[in-house]
Each structure stands twice: as structure tokens, then as C-alpha cells.
Amino acid sequence: MTDVTSQPPRPVDPPAAPARRSLLIEDPRTRRRNAAERRFRAYGVVAIALAMGALVFLLFTIFRDGTSAFFQTYARIPIAIEAQVVDPAGNRDPAEMQKVLTMGYGKLLDNSLAAYVEANGIEIEGLDDRDLSSFFSAQARADLRNAVLANPELVGTVIEAPVMTSSRIDGMFKGRVSRESAAIDAKTSVAQYDLAMAMQERGDLQTRFNWDFVTSTDSSDNRPEAAGLGVAILGSFYMMLIVLVLSLPIGVAASIYLEEFAPKNRLTDLIEVNISNLAAVPSIVFGILGLAVFINFAGLPRSAPIVGGLVLTLMTLPTIIISTRAALKAVPPSIRDAALGVGASRMQTMFHHVLPLAMPGILTGTIIGLAQALGETAPLLLIGMVAFVTTYPSAPPEGFLDPASALPVQVFNWTQRADPAFFERASGAIIVLLVFLLAMNLLAITLRRKFERRW
Amino acid sequence: MSPFWITIAILALAALGYLLGRSRSVRLAGGDTRALHSRPTYHGWHVALFTALPALVLLALARLLQAPGWLAPAALALGVAGLAVALSRTAPQFRARNVVEQVVRGILIVCSLIAIATTVAIVLSLVFESLRFFRMYPWQDFFFGTEWTPSFGGGSELGMLPLLWGTLYISLIALLVAVPVGLYAAIYMSEYATPRVRSVVKPAIEVLAGIPTIVYGLFALVTVGPLLRDWIAQPLGLGSSGSSVMTAGLVMGMMLIPFVSSLSDDIINAVPQSLRDGSLAMGSTHSETIRQVVLPAALPGIVGAVLLAASRAIGETMIVVLGAGAMARISPNPFEAMTTITVKIVGQLTGDNDFASPETLVAFALGLTLFVMTLGLNVLALYIVRKYREQYE
Amino acid sequence: MDDVRMVERVVDTDARDIKFQCKDVQVFYGEKHAIKDVSVDLLDKTVTAFIGPSGCGKSTFLRCLNRMNDTIGIARVQGRMLLDGEDIYDRRVDPVQLRARVGMVFQKPNPFPKSIYDNVAYGPRIHGLARNRAELDEIVEKALRGAALWNEVKDRLGETGTGLSGGQQQRLCIARAVATAPEVLLMDEPCSALDPIATAQVEELIDELRATFSVVIVTHSMQQAARVSQKTAFFHLGNLVEYGDTDDIFTRPRDPRTESYISGRIG
Numbered sequence A: 001m002t003d004v005t006s007q008p009p010r011p012v013d014p015p016a017a018p019a020r021r022s023l024l025i026e027d028p029r030t031r032r033r034n035a036a037e038r039r040f041r042a043y044g045v046v047a048i049a050l051a052m053g054a055l056v057f058l059l060f061t062i063f064r065d066g067t068s069a070f071f072q073t074y075a076r077i078p079i080a081i082e083a084q085v086v087d088p089a090g091n092r093d094p095a096e097m098q099k100v101l102t103m104g105y106g107k108l109l110d111n112s113l114a115a116y117v118e119a120n121g122i123e124i125e126g127l128d129d130r131d132l133s134s135f136f137s138a139q140a141r142a143d144l145r146n147a148v149l150a151n152p153e154l155v156g157t158v159i160e161a162p163v164m165t166s167s168r169i170d171g172m173f174k175g176r177v178s179r180e181s182a183a184i185d186a187k188t189s190v191a192q193y194d195l196a197m198a199m200q201e202r203g204d205l206q207t208r209f210n211w212d213f214v215t216s217t218d219s220s221d222n223r224p225e226a227a228g229l230g231v232a233i234l235g236s237f238y239m240m241l242i243v244l245v246l247s248l249p250i251g252v253a254a255s256i257y258l259e260e261f262a263p264k265n266r267l268t269d270l271i272e273v274n275i276s277n278l279a280a281v282p283s284i285v286f287g288i289l290g291l292a293v294f295i296n297f298a299g300l301p302r303s304a305p306i307v308g309g310l311v312l313t314l315m316t317l318p319t320i321i322i323s324t325r326a327a328l329k330a331v332p333p334s335i336r337d338a339a340l341g342v343g344a345s346r347m348q349t350m351f352h353h354v355l356p357l358a359m360p361g362i363l364t365g366t367i368i369g370l371a372q373a374l375g376e377t378a379p380l381l382l383i384g385m386v387a388f389v390t391t392y393p394s395a396p397p398e399g400f401l402d403p404a405s406a407l408p409v410q411v412f413n414w415t416q417r418a419d420p421a422f423f424e425r426a427s428g429a430i431i432v433l434l435v436f437l438l439a440m441n442l443l444a445i446t447l448r449r450k451f452e453r454r455w
Numbered sequence B: 001m002s003p004f005w006i007t008i009a010i011l012a013l014a015a016l017g018y019l020l021g022r023s024r025s026v027r028l029a030g031g032d033t034r035a036l037h038s039r040p041t042y043h044g045w046h047v048a049l050f051t052a053l054p055a056l057v058l059l060a061l062a063r064l065l066q067a068p069g070w071l072a073p074a075a076l077a078l079g080v081a082g083l084a085v086a087l088s089r090t091a092p093q094f095r096a097r098n099v100v101e102q103v104v105r106g107i108l109i110v111c112s113l114i115a116i117a118t119t120v121a122i123v124l125s126l127v128f129e130s131l132r133f134f135r136m137y138p139w140q141d142f143f144f145g146t147e148w149t150p151s152f153g154g155g156s157e158l159g160m161l162p163l164l165w166g167t168l169y170i171s172l173i174a175l176l177v178a179v180p181v182g183l184y185a186a187i188y189m190s191e192y193a194t195p196r197v198r199s200v201v202k203p204a205i206e207v208l209a210g211i212p213t214i215v216y217g218l219f220a221l222v223t224v225g226p227l228l229r230d231w232i233a234q235p236l237g238l239g240s241s242g243s244s245v246m247t248a249g250l251v252m253g254m255m256l257i258p259f260v261s262s263l264s265d266d267i268i269n270a271v272p273q274s275l276r277d278g279s280l281a282m283g284s285t286h287s288e289t290i291r292q293v294v295l296p297a298a299l300p301g302i303v304g305a306v307l308l309a310a311s312r313a314i315g316e317t318m319i320v321v322l323g324a325g326a327m328a329r330i331s332p333n334p335f336e337a338m339t340t341i342t343v344k345i346v347g348q349l350t351g352d353n354d355f356a357s358p359e360t361l362v363a364f365a366l367g368l369t370l371f372v373m374t375l376g377l378n379v380l381a382l383y384i385v386r387k388y389r390e391q392y393e
Numbered sequence C: 001m002d003d004v005r006m007v008e009r010v011v012d013t014d015a016r017d018i019k020f021q022c023k024d025v026q027v028f029y030g031e032k033h034a035i036k037d038v039s040v041d042l043l044d045k046t047v048t049a050f051i052g053p054s055g056c057g058k059s060t061f062l063r064c065l066n067r068m069n070d071t072i073g074i075a076r077v078q079g080r081m082l083l084d085g086e087d088i089y090d091r092r093v094d095p096v097q098l099r100a101r102v103g104m105v106f107q108k109p110n111p112f113p114k115s116i117y118d119n120v121a122y123g124p125r126i127h128g129l130a131r132n133r134a135e136l137d138e139i140v141e142k143a144l145r146g147a148a149l150w151n152e153v154k155d156r157l158g159e160t161g162t163g164l165s166g167g168q169q170q171r172l173c174i175a176r177a178v179a180t181a182p183e184v185l186l187m188d189e190p191c192s193a194l195d196p197i198a199t200a201q202v203e204e205l206i207d208e209l210r211a212t213f214s215v216v217i218v219t220h221s222m223q224q225a226a227r228v229s230q231k232t233a234f235f236h237l238g239n240l241v242e243y244g245d246t247d248d249i250f251t252r253p254r255d256p257r258t259e260s261y262i263s264g265r266i267g
Helices: A028-070 A102-119 A129-133 A138-150 A167-172 A179-184 A190-201 A230-261 A266-278 A283-297 A305-330 A333-341 A346-375 A378-382 A407-415 A421-451 B003-028 B040-064 B071-089 B096-136 B139-144 B161-192 B195-210 B213-233 B245-270 B273-281 B286-315 B318-323 B341-349 B358-391 C058-064 C095-101 C116-127 C133-146 C166-179 C196-209 C222-228 C246-251 C256-262
Strands: A071-080 A158-164 A205-209 C018-029 C032-043 C047-051 C075-083 C102-105 C184-188 C214-218 C231-236 C239-245
Touching (some): A028 A421, A028 B161, A028 B213, A028 B245, A102 A138, A179 A190, A230 A346, A230 A407, A305 A346, A305 A378, A346 B096, A346 B213, A378 B341, A407 B213, A407 B318, B003 B040, B096 B139, B161 B286, B161 B318, B273 C102, B341 B358, C058 C231, C116 C166, C239 C256
Antiparallel strands (some): A071 A205, C018 C032
């Protein structure tokens, strides 16, 4: 462009003054430019459609794969509690009966199923003992044992209670297992498939809503049908409790200081830069911090909600501080002036006037921070929350130190299992997680709508 | 007594102190509270704070340093002492409000220092353990090694380059997806969309941002991975793995769309309307205005947003753990499984750890590398964005 | 100020052609009736000033002349506005083409964050007015000379336009508008953000622009209207109260409202 100045303007033809055409006719150049305009607009529409489409596809697959986790197939056949199997001593003493392990109860179920097949005249080619013994979930034996130990009266009677079937039988009614796939699956067989279909025809197999998925504990690799989210939900709940109790007061206190009292100096600048950077530090780094400081240095137990809660608190603090400061900033200075004008101290102005007015905004930010924390997975893996836990943590405060899992970690945990039946559970767990997140976000939106103030 | 119950006891003592302090101040004033320098409530708070604070600090120190058990009851004793001292100081002319406000101010400062303490703790824990690692394993081999074959039996090769390659490759694909889609979506929403469309689309895109990364991870593992493998990679003979750079990159790109679009949206909206008017008044079309005036004006801010997105991509964990695979290799084929720094941090630090072996400690060196990379990007991005904001204020 | 310009500047406006013919123009902002029944003929190669108290609709009316109101979703225009006999609100008219012929300069200088050269070359580039670089250079130089800015910036055309002083920025914006070779130049209070010296320079420029363009200027300063314009239109509450030769309006107003405004009783 500088060359313009170096040479004097040459007497070139004056640029042809564009002939004035009628405004009512679109000239070719304008037509081309308008076409470019439409194309550009279309890119925007395509981009939004892509984003929306991805969101819909994601949610669709999760719900398609996960809904079935909330349903479970149960058999309803007469079960004979044979006294010689479960109570060899014959004195109905629960302490004595403890010696019979779950294996023994498996035999009861197998015998009852065989008797059922015979009684109903079901004839299936190639149906062998293995098909019968793997028909029910291993969990069903344990459940039956617990029921009998709790109520020794049952010994010697024939009861009719729903019995949980194995994940393969369950899968036959959820479209996961077909007759063809059963033929090549080591854990089931065509004969088992036919038996299940025959039982369903008679109305003795039913797929019904399964609360146990939400309430019961995790279970081992060979019984995916019994795995539940109870411990994970409880663990997540404990952690959210800790995050709320710690991060809200600390975050609000820090914001108040930075927004209202902090002098403008290097230290304040450092804190501010620090907070914005902390908000962008990868979550896994917080996991390393938790492992090094809370577990290795402070000696807190692994897999404990207290450690998870502390790590998530540190992660959530920047979010809460940023939104709290925005809420404090939104309170007009006139309110402060009014309070200071009647002789209130700055501290009184803050706590009596500004803070109550900013509270809805603060709470909204806190809930959104909690929602983020609830979905966080990576740091929890490093502090051992991924452990296999089958007992519920006890009530707080002791429960904060008990091993527990967390919802998102449970999802990860189930994706690492060999049996594909766990994938259904993982998607189902995500549905539960999303329901919690949705509830929290709706609460935040309601709060914002209800208390929103325009100054 | 467990620390929990001691805490409860101290708090109860503080509550008692509040009541005592308040009633004592009223009594000393002879019932006429106008004679007091500070309102009775402040005298109450004064006593309560002096009861609880020193005791709780001692208790926390005792817990943190795993000091002998007698320190816990000692904390309770300290609480009683604090209560007595504070009560004895209570007098009509005592400036309880000023004292209380000073203490509260101190508490506020301590709370805001937690942010710095967190950063310091992160740096210290990463640096110390990394130093231990580098004493066992030469740093040249770590930073420039191209082999990653950890084995707890010894003789591990712990070269970071294959992990760095996977990290950068996946991040690149993610940005190639997220930046155009996010940017065009932001442009459409801030420049073209009617308020009604905007009120539907904007929250919907923000839903994407609210979905936890584990959900994206599962989506990559169960849906996108097999889809890419069956429809693209296998027919083209490019690979037979569901986990791949492409899988993780695409899904991560999807996750980053709302991140790029909401930041860009803010930045585009910050471009003054007068510039748009100036351009439109010269007879440029809307898209010419956007491309030639609005975007160049917003460019620094958008660059900042992209850098922040890149930092997110580099530090993302769950999507790559579930979508990228665990094979450490350097290959240009995006349909092969590769692995990232974050995947290996998880891999080396979950399960039973031996904090004396380089195979575990390498995770801290990886963490330090990750932290430095993302911190650099964040500082740069925040600096650019801040400069940009100042330009139009 | 340069009072020489104020006197003996009477031109024979009757001999000029009509550039813009407006009949029964109504403008609505949502429910608000912002312009009521305005009919006015704007002359070619003449400076027309719109004056009136704030909120009287003078800027709104100005923005209708190159359809800048289209960018505000809720604005609605009725009536006829003919540019050289063609209705600019005809369905077939593309505002893009219209605005190339009716340029605009705004209240606050709004140079693009580009180089001075690129600011001026922006219009010619999008409208394809130059066949090559040499032609573009020439257009840019001519426009900058036309805006009386060439001598100040010719050695730093590559520098960014936002680095200039306020008055220079506004003249750059005028150069930018002039570069597309419009027929009409609309100016919305072009001097309100400038200091007196810069104002004088811009006013002098406006007087020169009259030779080539039809200029319409909105101003809140009656002195400015008197200094630069040949025709003046007085707006009040959305109505065009009085329109005539500037000298007549300021010396012999016919309408009592005009007189009140001129004498400073309303406004």
C-alpha cells in the first residue's frame, strides 16, 4: 500500500463511473453477492443442525440402550424349599443354617425349574442341566438364602416368589439375545432360549420395572443382571453434600473479599488470574492433587466420599466464585451508598443489604457448579472411587470415610466389564445421572426466573 | 471422642459464648444498650469467634499433621480459654464490632487465598513427585523417547512422545470439528437468528455443554466407534478398531462445540453495532459485513476462544479413555487406536500403586507436562481475550 | 468561525433537479408512530439540513432514505420514497444496490479496525468498482482528497484507521462513503462527537461535497444548519413542520413552532 505514495497518480482512465442502472433490476454482481449471502447463511443453519443433530443422536442412543436397564425379567414358578438341603440338622436354627452356602440354594432353584418343566409338559430338545442351572441369576440364590435365613418358617414349604433370571434370559426379552446369537454364546443355548419362550407363553416369565437397579449395590462380573446404583448414588450424594457445605461459604467469602474489600494490588491480581486459570485446569490434574495431598500426605482413606468431596470442592470453587462475583456486581452501587449513608459499616452493608440481594444469583451459580461436579469422573478415578464396593456406606459423618462409588464412575466401571450386559447398565446409569442433572438445572432456572431482578 | 464430635462440642461452646457475651454486655450497660459502643449482637459474636476459631484451627492442624490424640481434647480446652478471655474483655466501651469485622475480614482473606493454595498444592505435588521420577528415569528419555512400554517388573521404556502425538492428533481433529461448527453456529445465532429461534437453539446447544464427559465417552465407545469402524475404517481397509483417534476426536469435537460457540457468541456480540451499521450503509451484504468487518474485529477474541478449547481438548480424559484406546503409537492413520497423556495418567494411577516405582511416578511427570501445556494455553488465551475486551470498553 | 462562508452563499435552489421525492411517508417502530405523513422533495447538489428537538424523528427519516431501518426488525415504512423516480421500497429493490447509491456517515466516527487504505477501499472492493490495483489506488486517493484527508494520511495509508484523531476518523468515514461514488450522502449528526476545530473542517468539507452529491444532514445545532445548508426541514414530534430555503427558515419562519425552536423556546 505504501507504493501508492511513491508514485504520483498516473493519468489513467478515470475509473468508469458505473452506469446508473435502475434500482428495480438486480445487476449480475449483486445477484452473485446475494447468492454468496444465501450460502453463508446456509452454512450457519447447517452448523446448528449438526450440533442439534449430534445432541439428539447422543440422547437417542443413550435412551435406546439404557431404558431396558430399568426393566428386569423374573420367573414365577413354585420353589420347593427342601429341608434336607437347607437345614440338614433339622432344627431350624438360623445359626446352623448359615453353614449351607448359596450353592445349595442354587440346587433348590435348579430342581424347582426341572420340576416345573416336567409338570408343564414342556419338551425341548437338548435341554440339559447346565441350561437349567444357568437359567436364574446367581443373585437369585443369594436372595433366596437370605429370605430363608430371615424366616426359617419357610423351610419345607413351597413358595411362589419372583426369581431373577440371568442376564441372557433377560436379554432375550430386550432384543439383546436372539435364537441365533444364543447358539454361539457360551453362556446360553438354543434350548435355553426355547425354554424361556415357552415359559413366557405360559405367562410365567415377566419383564417388569426394576427398582433394584436404582437401589441395590454393584455386583460381580458374572451377574450383571443384579448390578445396581445404590452405592453410587449414595456416594455421589455424600460428595455433593460435602461440596455444598464447603464450597458455598468459602466461595461466597472469597468473592465478597475480592469484589468488595480487596485493595487493587499485585496480590489481588494474582488471586484473580489464579481463579480464572484454576477454572481451566484439566480435571485430571485435580485428581493428581487429591491423590498426592489428601491420600498420600494427609492419610485419608482411598475411595472415600470425603476425599472426592474435597477434590470436587476445589474444582467447583472457581465456578462459584466467578458466578458469585457476577451476582455481587449486579447489585447497584446505589444500594451500597444508601446503607453507608445511614452509617452502616462496610461489613454491615455487605451482609445486611448486598448479600441478600445477590443470593438468588449465588445459589443459581452454586447449583450449576454442583451439577458440573456431579458429572465429574476423571479425578475420582485417581482417588480410588473406581473400587468395587458392595456395601452401602454408613450414615454421615462416619459414612464420609467409608468406601463408596459415584454415579459417573460407576458408568466407567461398568464399561470396563467383559459382559456386554453391563453396557445396558452403563447407559441406564447415565439416564439416572442425566435425570439428576436435569433436576438441578431446572431448579437453577426456576430460581433465576423467580428472583431475577432488573435494576 | 472423634474429631467430628469435638467439632460439634466446640461449635456448641461457641453458641453458648454468643449468648453469654450478648447478655453480659447488656448487663454491664445496665440494661440500656445505648451506652454500648457496639450492639450486643457484636459482643456475642466477639465471644463466639474467640471461642471457636483458635480451637478449630488447632483441631484442623492436629488432624492434618496426624498429631497425638491428646491434641483433640486440648482444642476443646483452648475453646474454653478463648471464651473466658473474650468474656473478660467485654465492656461497654469495648469496640466489639470493629474486632468482629477485623476477624471476619481475616476469614474472607483466608478464603480467597484458597485459590492460590490450590495452585501451589498442585504445582508442589506435581513437581516433587516428578523430581523423584526424574531421579529414577532420565528426563531425556522421558521427553524424547518414542517407546512407551511400562512393565512393573523393570526395564520399562517411558517415552512421552507417542502419548503427546495421540493427544495432539485427537485435539486437532476435535478442533477441526468444533471450530467451524461452533463458529458458524455462533455467527448464525448472533447475526441472523430471530429472537425466537435464538431462545430455542441457544439453550439446546448449552445442553451439550452440561452433559458430563463420561456420557460422551460412553457414546464414543458404544455408538461412534463401532459406526466408524463398520462404515468407514473396515471398508477402506484402514483399521479394525472401534477405539481410534477419529472416534475420540469426533466426539470430543462435539463436546467442544458449545464451548466454542458460546465464547464466540459473546465475542461477536461485543463488536460494536456502529461497525456493522457502517458496513451495511455502504451497501455491503450481511455476510460481507460479517466476514470482512465483524470477524476481523472479533478475531483476537475468537483466537482466544479456540486456544481455550484446545486446552480443554488436551486435558480431556474420559472421552479418550473410552474412545481412543490404550495403544501408545505414533501413526498418521486416524482410524488406529492411539493413546494420550491423560489416558496414561489414569492407567498408571488407578489400581494398586507403588509410589516408589518409576512406572507409577511417571504419571506425575505426565501430569506436570499436561499442566504446563494447558496453563500456557490458558494464560495466553485469557490475556488475548482480556486485551480484546479492553479494546471495546 | 469562518463567517465568510455564512454570508453570500445563496444559491438558486429552484434550478436544481429533484433527487429524492418523498410522499406521505409514515414510519412505525412497533406500536410507536415515529414519522407522520411526511412529504418532502430533496434536491440534487444541495445540502439539506434536518433540524428539530431530539426524538422528533429527523434521524429516523434520514435512515429511511437508504433503508438502514431495515436492519431494525420492528420498523415499518409506508408511503413512497422515490430516488430518481424509482420507489426505493419497491419489492424488487435490493437495499444493497440502493445503499451503494445512497451513502451514510454516522454520529460517531466508526472506522473499521483495518488500515486507512482498506477502510476507503472497502466499498469499491465489494461493489467491484475497480478493475485493477491501480484503479483502486486512484479511487482511494480521490476519495481521501475529496474528504480533505489525503495530505494528512498519504504517508501512512497502511496504519490502522482507529489510530487517527476523532476529526480525522470522521473524515475517513466520509472518504469511505464517498469512495463508492454515491449520488446522495446522508449524514447523521456527523459533528456531534467532534471538537470545534474538527467540526469546522468537516463543515467546510460538506460545503465542498455539495458540488458532487446531494447531501442530507441531520443536526441538533441550528448554527450548523445555517452554516452548511441551503435547504432546511424542521421536524417536530414526527411531523415535518416546515421546509424551505435555509435563510427563510431562520429569518422568516412561517410556523410558530419553528419560530419557538429557532428562538430557543422549545428544544
